[in-house]
Amino acid sequence: VSLSEFLSGLNGAFGFHLPLAFFAVLAAILVILFFAMPVAGFCTYLERKISADIQERIGPNRVGPRGLLQFLADAIKMFLKEDTTPRGADRWVFNLAPSLVTAGALGAFAALPFSRFTVGADLDIGIFYVMAVSALVSLGILLGAYSSENKWSLLGGMRGVAQIVSFEIPLGICLLSVVTASGSLNMIQIVDAQAWPGSSGGYFWNIVHDPFLFINFFVYFVAALAECNRTPFDLPEAESELVAGYNTEFSGMRFGLFALSEFADVVLFACVATTIFFGGWHLPFVNLSAHTFQINVGDWNLGPLAMALLMSAIFLAKASVLILIVMWVRWTLPRLRVDQLMTLCWKYLVPISFFNLIGTALWTWIFHGRSLVQILGSVLGLS
Amino acid sequence: MPQGSAHIMFNNRFYLVAIIFLVFDVEVVLLFPVLSLLRRAATHGQGWSVFALAALFLLILLAGLIYEWKRGDIDWFREARLR
Numbered sequence: 001v002s003l004s005e006f007l008s009g010l011n012g013a014f015g016f017h018l019p020l021a022f023f024a025v026l027a028a029i030l031v032i033l034f035f036a037m038p039v040a041g042f043c044t045y046l047e048r049k050i051s052a053d054i055q056e057r058i059g060p061n062r063v064g065p066r067g068l069l070q071f072l073a074d075a076i077k078m079f080l081k082e083d084t085t086p087r088g089a090d091r092w093v094f095n096l097a098p099s100l101v102t103a104g105a106l107g108a109f110a111a112l113p114f115s116r117f118t119v120g121a122d123l124d125i126g127i128f129y130v131m132a133v134s135a136l137v138s139l140g141i142l143l144g145a146y147s148s149e150n151k152w153s154l155l156g157g158m159r160g161v162a163q164i165v166s167f168e169i170p171l172g173i174c175l176l177s178v179v180t181a182s183g184s185l186n187m188i189q190i191v192d193a194q195a196w197p198g199s200s201g202g203y204f205w206n207i208v209h210d211p212f213l214f215i216n217f218f219v220y221f222v223a224a225l226a227e228c229n230r231t232p233f234d235l236p237e238a239e240s241e242l243v244a245g246y247n248t249e250f251s252g253m254r255f256g257l258f259a260l261s262e263f264a265d266v267v268l269f270a271c272v273a274t275t276i277f278f279g280g281w282h283l284p285f286v287n288l289s290a291h292t293f294q295i296n297v298g299d300w301n302l303g304p305l306a307m308a309l310l311m312s313a314i315f316l317a318k319a320s321v322l323i324l325i326v327m328w329v330r331w332t333l334p335r336l337r338v339d340q341l342m343t344l345c346w347k348y349l350v351p352i353s354f355f356n357l358i359g360t361a362l363w364t365w366i367f368h369g370r371s372l373v374q375i376l377g378s379v380l381g382l383s
Numbered sequence: 384m385p386q387g388s389a390h391i392m393f394n395n396r397f398y399l400v401a402i403i404f405l406v407f408d409v410e411v412v413l414l415f416p417v418l419s420l421l422r423r424a425a426t427h428g429q430g431w432s433v434f435a436l437a438a439l440f441l442l443i444l445l446a447g448l449i450y451e452w453k454r455g456d457i458d459w460f461r462e463a464r465l466r
Contacts, residue, residue, distance in 0.1 A: 088389070128415060149389045162397050165404040172411040176418055183422025185415065339459035342400070346448075346457040350407075354445060361421060361437055365430035369422040 024121065028110050031120040036109045040263040041071035047263075047327050054331040078256035086249050088149035097144030098250065098257040104136030105261035105268060112271045113187040115281055115311030117304055126187035127175055130272060131168075134227070137265065138164040141236070141246050144258075148249035156245025160229065160236030163341060167226035167233075170349035174220040177353070177360040178276040181209050183369065191280030195287045202287065203371035205279040210372055212359035217277045219353045224269040226345070229262060231330035235338060270322035271315075278318050281311035288314075399456055410444050 045060065045068065052059025060067035085094055108130045110120035123129050138161045145157020179185060182193040195202025203209060207217050226233040237245030247258040274280060281288060288311060295302040336344070367375060417437050424433045451457050 146390075151389050151391060154389055154391065154393070158393055158397050162400045166400055169404065169407045169411065172408065176411060176414055179415060180418040180421050183419060185419055342457065342459045346403075347452070350448065354441065354448075358438065358441060361418065361434055364421050365425050365434045367425075368428070368430070369425045 027120050031109050032106050035114075036106050036264055036267070037260070039267050040260050041075065043263040043267060043323065044074065044259070045071045046323075047330070050324070050327045051331055054328075075256065078253050081252040083252040083254065086149050089249065090147035090149070093143050093147035094249075095254075097140050097147060098254045100140030100143065101137050102140075102257045102261045102264075104134055104140060105264040107133040107136070108268050109264075109271075111187055112268075113191055113275060113280055114271075114315050115308040116188060116192075117308040118312060119188060122188060123186065125185045127179065127185050127190065127272075127276070130268075131172060131175060134265070134268065135168065137261070144250065145246035148246075150249050152242045152244075153246050153248045156236045156242045156248070159242075159338065160246055163226055163229070163233060163235060166342065166345040167223040167349070170219050170345065170353045171223040171227060173350070173353040173357050174216045174223065175276065177213060177216050177357045178206055180357065180360050180364055181206055181213060181369075181371075183364075187275055191275055191282065194279035195282050195290075196285055197371075197374050197377060198287050198290065202282070203369075204284070204373040205277065205282070207277045208372055210360060210363040212356040212363065213277070216353055216356045216360070217273070219349050219356070220273060220277070222344075223349060224273065225326065225329065226341070228265040228269055228326075230266065230326055232333040232336055233341060234335060235341060266323060266326055267319070270319040270326070273322055274315055274318040281314045283314060396459060403451060403456065406447065407444070410440070414440060 048070070049059045049067070051057075060070040063069045063073045085091060111123050111126040111129050113119040113122075113126075141160045141164070142157050145153045145160070178190065182190045184190055184193065193202060194205050197203055206213050208214065225231075229236050236242075237247065242248070247255055250258060288307070292303055292307065295306055414437060417433060417440070421430060421433045421437070424430050
């Protein structure tokens with residue numbers, strides 16, 4: 001049951017009926033307003049705090065306890081700053097670009113399965129939708145870079161689009177290999193295929209499905225770092241050469257949208273990696289999807305709600321580990337050169353992910369869709 | 384103060400990367416519906432037909448990659464091959 005369908009269950013409770021589209025939009029707004037925005041904002045605080053720890057500084061510690069409300073203060077500051085447009089800028093495109101980048105980063109959150117009961121839109125082509133919508137980001141970056149009438153912006157934008165577009169190939173092939181293993185494009189079905197082997201036909205997490213998918217996770221991780229313009233690959237906004245890259249001329253909340261969508265991209269990547277490689281809400285040795293709680297409070301059964309909270313907590317715990325690794329990488333590795341970047345993508349990641357895609361397809365064909373865990377289980381006589 | 388137009392000429396490697404991306408992305412997208420059928424076909428013993436279809440497609444794609452690699456289209460610096 002998707003969030004929009006759940007909300008449409010409220011139809012008639014207040015004496016009037018509304019079309020399903022209204023609840024679909026409402027669900028999307030709820031997910032973006034109460035999940036994507038606060039989490040992306042909190043990530044800015046987290047990154048400053050982690051970088052402070054790694055460099056033996058204190059980091060933000062004034063606003064709120066331990067500086068926890070720093071991101072709210074930053075947001076208020078950005079709203080109050082003057083919103084300037086360069087004289088030579090292409091005004092219409094300049095105003096459109098930050099919205100496109102934000103739409104690309106936040107739109108994909110609608111299809112993420114945080115739990116079996118709380119997915120914004122339960123799409124049959126969920127993973128395809130995520131790939132398609134997050135491609136909007138490169139369009140927004142190019143438009144913003146071109147329209148701001150600044151050589152640094154233009155160079156940063158060109159680099160950014162070349163990088164995002166190149167790394168989309170290994171990323172897409174990794175998604176394709178997961179689709180091969182799980183046999184579905186629906187996010188909830190991909191997660192449920194990764195349940196602990198039992199009566200429901202799961203085969204445990206994709207990362208241990210076979211050796212090829214194990215390698216493909218690391219390819220996915222590197223490609224996703226490049227898609228988010230994170231540090232080993234932050235050439236588009238290399239501050240030592242290009243000032244700030246494509247967002248040099250943006251100020252106030254427009255700059256804030258660029259910064260926010262960058263963090264939203266990191267969260268999105270971590271959530272997608274959790275969904276397709278780490279089994280979403282599934283844990284070893286227990287199949288949560290097969291269990292139901294029964295907690296009666298008056299006429300209401302709070303069981304599904306408790307289950308949704310448990311599943312979301314497991315999902316978000318896995319995702320936050322990945323987010324922490326991304327931030328750790330930022331303060332560990334130096335930046336690549338442009339030619340090294342292209343070599344890494346086209347001469348290493350694309351052939352490796354290709355090989356692993358063929359390997360996964362062979363494995364699925366030869367072992368009739370069974371995973372390493374299932375084969376080991378039957379060899380050892382456990383199931 | 385800004386000097387001259389910001390819309391400078393750019394390296395045409397960017398254009399080539401975009402063209403190569405277009406070919407690969409379209410082919411990856413076309414593989415999605417085929418390979419999502421593989422698991423269901425394999426559990427019914429029909430995996431070979433889907434696998435053969437996908438492998439043929441992938442081999443053509445791989446041949447394209449090798450061709451571009453040999454031509455030097457995916458090298459950022461190509462001074463040795465300029466004639």
